[in-house]
Amino acid sequence: xxxxxxxxxxxAWGSVDALPALLGTPSTGRPQAELWMGAHPSAPxxxxxxxxxxxxxxxxxxxxxxxxxxxxxxxLRRHGVRLPFLLKLLAAAEPLSLQVHPDRAQxxxxxxxxxxxxxxxxxxxxCYKDDQHKPELIVALTAFRGLCGFRDPRExxxxxxxxxxxxxxxxxxxxxxxxxxxxxxDCVAAFLDAPPHTLEAVARSLARLAAGPGPRAGTWSAYAxxxxxxxxxxxxxxxxxxxxxxxxxxxxxxxxxxxxHAYLDGLGVEIMASSDNVLRCGLTAKHIDVPELLRVxxxxxxxxxxxxPEAGPGGEEVYDTPADDFRLSRWVLPPGGPERRFDAAAxxxxxxxxxxxxxxxxSGELPLPQGASAYLxxxxxxxxxxxxxxxxxxxxx
Numbered sequence: 001x002x003x004x005x006x007x008x009x010x011x012a013w014g015s016v017d018a019l020p021a022l023l024g025t026p027s028t029g030r031p032q033a034e035l036w037m038g039a040h041p042s043a044p045x046x047x048x049x050x051x052x053x054x055x056x057x058x059x060x061x062x063x064x065x066x067x068x069x070x071x072x073x074x075x076l077r078r079h080g081v082r083l084p085f086l087l088k089l090l091a092a093a094e095p096l097s098l099q100v101h102p103d104r105a106q107x108x109x110x111x112x113x114x115x116x117x118x119x120x121x122x123x124x125x126x127c128y129k130d131d132q133h134k135p136e137l138i139v140a141l142t143a144f145r146g147l148c149g150f151r152d153p154r155e156x157x158x159x160x161x162x163x164x165x166x167x168x169x170x171x172x173x174x175x176x177x178x179x180x181x182x183x184x185x186d187c188v189a190a191f192l193d194a195p196p197h198t199l200e201a202v203a204r205s206l207a208r209l210a211a212g213p214g215p216r217a218g219t220w221s222a223y224a225x226x227x228x229x230x231x232x233x234x235x236x237x238x239x240x241x242x243x244x245x246x247x248x249x250x251x252x253x254x255x256x257x258x259x260x261h262a263y264l265d266g267l268g269v270e271i272m273a274s275s276d277n278v279l280r281c282g283l284t285a286k287h288i289d290v291p292e293l294l295r296v297x298x299x300x301x302x303x304x305x306x307x308x309p310e311a312g313p314g315g316e317e318v319y320d321t322p323a324d325d326f327r328l329s330r331w332v333l334p335p336g337g338p339e340r341r342f343d344a345a346a347x348x349x350x351x352x353x354x355x356x357x358x359x360x361x362x363s364g365e366l367p368l369p370q371g372a373s374a375y376l377x378x379x380x381x382x383x384x385x386x387x388x389x390x391x392x393x394x395x396x397x
Contacts, residue, residue, distance in 0.1 A: 001359065001361050001363050001364065001366055001374055001375070001376045001380055001382070002047035002048060002049060002366075002374065002375050003047075003048040003366060003372060003373070003374050004037055004045040004046070004047065004048065004059070004349070004372075004373045004374060004375055005045060005046040005047075005048050005056055006035050006036055006037050006045050006373065007035070007036050007043040007045070008032050008033075008034070008035050009032075009033050009034040009035075009036065009043070010030050010031055010032060010033065011031060011033035011034065012031055012033075012094070013031065013033060013092055013093065013094040013095065013096055014031035014032050014033025014034070014091055014092065014093060015031065015032065015033070015091040015092065015093040015267070016029060016030070016031055016032070016093070018032075018091035018093075018142075018267045019032040019033075019035060019089060019091045019267075020032060022089065022091075022141075022267070022353065022370065022371050023035070023370075023371035024369070024370065024371055025371075031093065032091060033090070033091060033092070034088045034089065034090050034091070034270075035088060035089040036086060036087075036088055037086070037087040037088065037349050037351065037373050037393075038059070038083055038085065038086040038087055038274060038349065039058075039059045039060040039063055039082065039083040039274070040060075040086050040274050041060060042276075044058045044059050044060035044061075045058075045059045045373075045375065046058055046059065047059060047062060047375065059083070059375060063081070063082070063083060063347075064081060067081045069377060069378070069379070070347060070377045070378065071083070071346070071347055071377075071378055072345065072346055072347070072377075072378025072379065074345065074346065074395075074397050075346045075347065075378065075395045075397070078324065078395075078397075079325070079395070082274065083274060083347060084273060084274055084325040084326065084395060085271055085272065085273060085274055085325050085326035085393060085394075085395065086271070086272055086273075086274045087269070087270070087271050087349050087351065087373075087391075087393040088269070088270040088271070088272075089267070089268075089269060089270075089351075089353075090138065090263070090267070090268050090269075090270045091266075091267045092263050092264065092265050092266060092267075093265060094229055094264075094265070095225075095226050095229060095230070095262055095263070095264045095265075095283055096262050096263045096264075096283070097235075097262065097278075097280050097281075097282070097283050097284035097286065098147070098235045098238060098239055098260060098261070098262040098280065098281040098282045098283045098284070099260070099261065099262065099278050099279060099280050099281060100257075100258060100259065100260045100261070100278075100279050100281060100293065100296055100297050101133065101134035101135070101136070101255070101257055101258075101275075101277055101278065101279070101296075102128075102133060102134070102257055102258075102277055102279065102296050103133050103257035103258065104132070104133045104257075106133075106257070106295070106296055107128060107130070107131050107132055107133050107134075107275070107277050108131045110127060110128035110277075110292070111128040111129075111130060111131040111277075112131070113128075114126055114127065114128050124286065124287050125287045125289065127277070127278075127279055127289050127292050128277050129275075129276035129277060130275050130276060130277060132273055132274070132275035132277065133257055133273055133275065133277070134257075134272055134273050134275040134276075134277050134278070135254070135255065135256055135257065135272065135273055135321070135322075135323040135325065135326075136254070136255040136270060136271070136272040136273075137252055137253070137254050137255070137270065137271050137272070137307075137319060137321055137323070137326070137328055138247075138252065138253050138255075138263065138268045138269070138270045139250070139251070139252040139268055139269045139270075139319060139328065139330075139391075140247035140248060140249050140250065140251050140252070140266060140267075140268045141249055141266075141267045141268050141269060141353055142249060142266050142267045142268075143246060143247070143248065143249070143266055144246070144247040144253075144263070144265070144266030144267070144268050145222065145244070145245065145246050145247075145263075145264040145265050145266055146244075146245050146247075146253060146261060146262060146263045146264055146266075147239055147242040147243065147244060147245070147260075147261055147262045147264065148242060148243050148245050148253060148255065148259065148260075148261040148304045148305075149242060149243050149259050149260070149261070149301070149302040149303070149304055149305075150184055150241055150242060150243075150260070150299070150300065150301045150302060151241060151242065151243055151301060152301045153175040153176070153178075153180055153183045153184060153301065154175065154176055156175055156240065156241045157172045157173075157175035157176045159216075159219075159240060160172050160175070160240060162209065162216070163202055163205040163206070163209070164205055165198065165201045165202055165205055167194075167195075167197075167198040167201065168198070168202075171186075171187050171190060171191075174186060174187065175187060180299070180300060180301060181299045181300060182299075184241065184299040184300070184301075185294065185297075185299045187241065188238055188241070188281075188293075188294065188297065188299070189290070189294060191234055191237035191238050191241075192234050192235075192237075192238065192281070192282065192288065192290055192293075193234070193290075194234045194237055196232055198237075199231075199232055199233070199234060199236060199237070200232075202227070202236060202237065202240075203224075203227040203228075203231065203236070206220055206223050206224040206227050207224050207227070207228075209224070210223075210224035219244055222244055222264065223236070223239065223240060223244075225264075226239055226264075226283065229283075230282075230283045233282050233283055233284075234282055235281055235282010235283040235284070236282070236283070238260065238281050238282055239262065239282070239283070242260060242261070242262075243303075243304050245304045245306065247266070247268075247306065250308070250309065251306055251307065251308060252306070252307035252308075252309070252319045252328075253304060253305065253306055253307070254305040254307055254319075254321045254323075255305070256305070256322070257296075257298070258296055258297055258298030259298065259302065260281055260297060262283060269328070269351065269353065269391050271326045271328045271393050272325075272326070273323065273325035273326065274325070279292060279293045279296050280293075281293060281297075307319050307320065307321070309329070309330060312329060314340050314341055314342075315331060315337075315338075315340050316329045316330075316331060316340065316342070316392070317329055317330050317331070317332065321396075323396060324395075324396045324397075325395070325396070326393060326394070326395065326396060327393070327394050327395065327396035328391065328392070328393055329391070329392045330389055330390065330391045330392065331384060331389070331390045331392070332389050333355070333357060333384070333385065333386050333387055333388055333389070333390065334387065335387045337385070337387075338385070339360070339383040339384065339385035340383060340384050340385065341381070341382070341383045342381060342382060342383065342384070342392065343381050344376070344378060344379045344380050344381035344382075345378065345394075345395075345397050346378050346394045346395035346397055347375070347376065347377050347378050347394065347395065348375075348376050348392060348393060348394035349373055349374065349375055349376075349392075349393045349394075350368060350373060350374045350376070350384065350390055350391070350392055350393075351368075351372075351373040351390065351391045351393070352368040352369060352370055352371065352372055352373070352386075352388060352389070352390050352391075353370065353371075353388075353389050353390075353391060354370060354388040354389040355370060355386060355387045355388015355389065356368065356369045356370060356386050356387065356388055357384050357385065357386030357387075357388055357390050358384070358385060358386055359374055359376075359382055359383075359384050360382050360383050360384070360385075361376065361380050361381065361382030361383075362380070362381075362382070363380065368384075368386075368390065370388065
């Protein structure tokens with residue numbers, strides 16, 4: 001068991017103060033978007049074993065040096081020599097890019113195709129950085145807003161009609177009369193090629209509606225905010241086809257393959273398969289491969305997969321998803337409550353997001369104040385007690 005030293009990612013959309021407040025560190029004035037916990041090659045966590053830099057080995061190096069001891073036979077057999085999940089704290093002050101992730105078959109085929117074509121991994125137009133899928137789960141620590149999955153096309157038609165933009169009339173008619181998959185596919189393809197004057201007209205309408213009364217005022221305000229932050233970006237029109245979701249603290253949102261989504265604002269704990277495969281749909285200056293995007297997106301209306309934690313053994317609350325790369329749960333520890341025991345079938349990371357806790361295993365004890373995290377290899381069972389909230393990330397075996 002080791003305390004983790006983690007990397008903060010300073011993406012432009014990040015909050016200046018949310019992560020520092022949780023971690024108990026001073027704000028630097030720079031956006032602090034994500035804190036990464038895991039063994040991702042781009043920014044692996046380090047193990048705090050003291051004794052200067054020699055006492056902070058990379059978790060990636062530790063796993064590669066002895067994969068059986070670190071991962072356990074079951075994880076190694078299913079996922080190979082790698083920690084299959086990446087845990088994050090995510091603090092969004094502005095919208096992230098609108099994006100979608102491939103399933104396993106699409107990722108394997110896309111990666112092989114781009115490798116055969118000799119496209120460098122660092123090329124800005126490369127879509128597939130590895131051969132893995134990338135399901136995700138975000139659990140809100142504050143009120144958290146995002147876009148996720150297509151609305152029923154008829155609902156989207158009603159929403160678009162309220163904008164009063166004549167250039168959208170043909171698409172509104174198609175959303176009402178054309179079969180769902182065809183209508184959504186054709187609208188996304190057309191919207192990503194929308195001319196500037198249409199985008200300007202939509203942005204003006206959103207600003208007007210956001211300033212007025214009515215039951216959709218909150219919805220119009222959210223989309224108007226996207227338009228202000230991303231002027232002239234055709235992803236705005238695609239975003240208007242998606243559900244606007246607001247999570248309360250403790251609620252989760254699961255994002256499977258092919259589901260377009262974007263986080264808008266809020267602080268949360270995110271876990272995902274450890275992959276870099278992202279196909280962008282807009283709200284970004286980065287490359288958008290429209291033909292590949294249209295192959296990967298699932299053009300069907302889907303209700304957002306919002307999760308409440310389910311009671312598990314020993315007081316553990318589990319966010320149940322179909323992903324086999326990860327399993328996320330939490331303990332809400334009341335003052336004076338019993339210790340909560342956990343097994344050791346797979347490697348795991350514990351993260352304290354509120355209060356403080358003490359983790360105890362056969363190798364010793366480790367305090368976890370708010371914002372601290374610890375790595376435990378497969379085979380190291382233990383218990384946690386204290387007052388606060390501790391998240392547990394492991395492999396879903």
